[in-house]
Amino acid sequence: MTTNERPFDLLNKSVGQRVFIRLKNNVNIRGRMSSFDAHMNVVLEEAEELDGSELKTKLGTILLRGGNIIFVSPA
Amino acid sequence: MTTNERPFDLLNKSVGQRVFIRLKNNVNIRGRMSSFDAHMNVVLEEAEELDGSELKTKLGTILLRGGNIIFVSPA
Amino acid sequence: MTTNERPFDLLNKSVGQRVFIRLKNNVNIRGRMSSFDAHMNVVLEEAEELDGSELKTKLGTILLRGGNIIFVSPA
Amino acid sequence: MTTNERPFDLLNKSVGQRVFIRLKNNVNIRGRMSSFDAHMNVVLEEAEELDGSELKTKLGTILLRGGNIIFVSPA
Amino acid sequence: MTTNERPFDLLNKSVGQRVFIRLKNNVNIRGRMSSFDAHMNVVLEEAEELDGSELKTKLGTILLRGGNIIFVSPA
Amino acid sequence: MTTNERPFDLLNKSVGQRVFIRLKNNVNIRGRMSSFDAHMNVVLEEAEELDGSELKTKLGTILLRGGNIIFVSPA
Amino acid sequence: MTTNERPFDLLNKSVGQRVFIRLKNNVNIRGRMSSFDAHMNVVLEEAEELDGSELKTKLGTILLRGGNIIFVSPA
Numbered sequence: 001m002t003t004n005e006r007p008f009d010l011l012n013k014s015v016g017q018r019v020f021i022r023l024k025n026n027v028n029i030r031g032r033m034s035s036f037d038a039h040m041n042v043v044l045e046e047a048e049e050l051d052g053s054e055l056k057t058k059l060g061t062i063l064l065r066g067g068n069i070i071f072v073s074p075a
Numbered sequence: 076m077t078t079n080e081r082p083f084d085l086l087n088k089s090v091g092q093r094v095f096i097r098l099k100n101n102v103n104i105r106g107r108m109s110s111f112d113a114h115m116n117v118v119l120e121e122a123e124e125l126d127g128s129e130l131k132t133k134l135g136t137i138l139l140r141g142g143n144i145i146f147v148s149p150a
Numbered sequence: 151m152t153t154n155e156r157p158f159d160l161l162n163k164s165v166g167q168r169v170f171i172r173l174k175n176n177v178n179i180r181g182r183m184s185s186f187d188a189h190m191n192v193v194l195e196e197a198e199e200l201d202g203s204e205l206k207t208k209l210g211t212i213l214l215r216g217g218n219i220i221f222v223s224p225a
Numbered sequence: 226m227t228t229n230e231r232p233f234d235l236l237n238k239s240v241g242q243r244v245f246i247r248l249k250n251n252v253n254i255r256g257r258m259s260s261f262d263a264h265m266n267v268v269l270e271e272a273e274e275l276d277g278s279e280l281k282t283k284l285g286t287i288l289l290r291g292g293n294i295i296f297v298s299p300a
Numbered sequence: 301m302t303t304n305e306r307p308f309d310l311l312n313k314s315v316g317q318r319v320f321i322r323l324k325n326n327v328n329i330r331g332r333m334s335s336f337d338a339h340m341n342v343v344l345e346e347a348e349e350l351d352g353s354e355l356k357t358k359l360g361t362i363l364l365r366g367g368n369i370i371f372v373s374p375a
Numbered sequence: 376m377t378t379n380e381r382p383f384d385l386l387n388k389s390v391g392q393r394v395f396i397r398l399k400n401n402v403n404i405r406g407r408m409s410s411f412d413a414h415m416n417v418v419l420e421e422a423e424e425l426d427g428s429e430l431k432t433k434l435g436t437i438l439l440r441g442g443n444i445i446f447v448s449p450a
Numbered sequence: 451m452t453t454n455e456r457p458f459d460l461l462n463k464s465v466g467q468r469v470f471i472r473l474k475n476n477v478n479i480r481g482r483m484s485s486f487d488a489h490m491n492v493v494l495e496e497a498e499e500l501d502g503s504e505l506k507t508k509l510g511t512i513l514l515r516g517g518n519i520i521f522v523s524p525a
Contacts, residue, residue: 380484380485380493381485381487382485382486382487382491382492382493382513383487383491383513384485384493385493385511385513386513399475399518401475415515441515442517444515445473445475445477445514445515445518446509446512446513446514446515446518447512447513448497448509448510448511448512448513449510449511
């Protein structure tokens with residue numbers, strides 16, 4: 001079975017939406033994705049660092065390097 | 076002996092199917108693969124993080140970066 | 151939903167402004183960004199290494215390699 | 226002394242044969258290699274994770290990312 | 301706001317000058333930079349390895365691989 | 376002083392000869408090198424994993440990924 | 451201030467000379483460099499692994515992968 005969908009379609013559909021991102025150092029980040037590029041660099045607005053599912057630190061707007069990401073999920 | 080099969084054929088046949096993925100940080104993920112690309116980035120639906128073979132966390136739809144993957148297996 | 155914004159637009163808007171940068175070794179750096187390039191290498195002026203949100207060491211002007219960055223945030 | 230043999234010839238001769246693979250995280254995997262590509266990504270059938278030389282877990286068919294491999298050996 | 305400055309301008313201005321370099325393994329190096337290239341490889345003369353800000357070892361002239369660098373700062 | 380020799384000449388001269396290889400995980404391997412490529416991937420025959428200079432495990436023929444190698448030495 | 455010197459000039463001048471090399475795993479190696487390439491792969495003759503500045507192991511001729519190097523210094 002083949003498909004014409006590609007993984008980055010999920011990022012494209014998530015622009016303007018809230019996402020949950022797990023990083024390699026086991027940090028979890030939540031925020032509203034305003035843009036992304038081919039390296040999976042993303043800009044999040046109202047970003048928050050989480051401890052489990054609890055808010056740990058408000059980060060504001062951040063540009064996150066794609067290389068640190070394990071997965072991105074629509075929140 | 077040569078073959079015309081290539082490793083990514085296994086991904087192609089797994090689109091729409093359930094897969095089991097082991098990550099470098101020893102996390103195991105299970106879900107239904109809806110797409111993949113040449114970097115082995117994959118989108119999983121109804122993804123679950125496992126503790127051994129037990130459900131640990133429901134993750135929903137995720138875009139998983141290929142660079143974190145050790146192996147992918149049809150579930 | 152698509153957008154014409156790209157993640158590096160955030161860097162472009164931050165030139166001359168104060169930014170907060172988290173590095174992979176969990177060091178936090180603060181300073182005024184005077185330039186950046188496509189590898190996310192950045193020059194910061196009046197850079198400070200932080201311990202939590204407290205000043206730990208004054209670093210002066212630094213050229214920070216992009217590969218060490220987890221995220222950049224307008225301060 | 227020169228040779229016309231190349232390292233990947235060993236992979237080519239191993240298609241359809243059982244191989245032993247040591248991974249970077251010190252996991253050992255055994256299985257029948259059905260395909261490989263230029264990144265040393267390999268598909269193994271009837272793959273087994275080993276504890277020393279003892280069977281630890283049956284993995285079935287897996288697509289193993291080449292970047293995790295230390296060495297591949299005909300079993 | 302845009303700028304025509306690029307991060308490597310700081311390296312260019314530092315040729316012949318003393319610089320402080322922090323490496324990924326938390327080693328600090330000080331010396332006079334005599335050349336650099338696009339990979340941020342640098343040659344330092346009268347290089348010294350520091351323990352905090354104290355001299356630990358005199359290294360003489362060294363060619364330092366750019367990939368080990370966290371940041372470079374005019375001393 | 377310049378030279379026309381290149382580091383891979385040492386590999387070329389070692390084809391058919393016994394070599395000692397130190398890997399990044401501090402494992403030492405010894406064997407007869409039958410081929411190599413531009414990534415420093417090598418095939419060793421009668422390969423042995425060493426504990427210090429003592430035989431630890433006979434590995435037979437192996438294809439070793441170049442990225443794991445610290446150094447190769449004619450034995 | 452600009453210069454026409456490039457960091458690899460130091461390697462070029464060191465061909466046939468003794469060099470000291472620090473590796474990422476904190477191993478120090480000393481030997482006479484007979485060749486190098488653009489990846490900073492180097493061949494050392496009469497190479498010695500050091501414990502501090504003391505001889506630990508005689509390695510003979512080695513081909514050292516550039517990616518493991520922190521710095522190279524004329525001895």
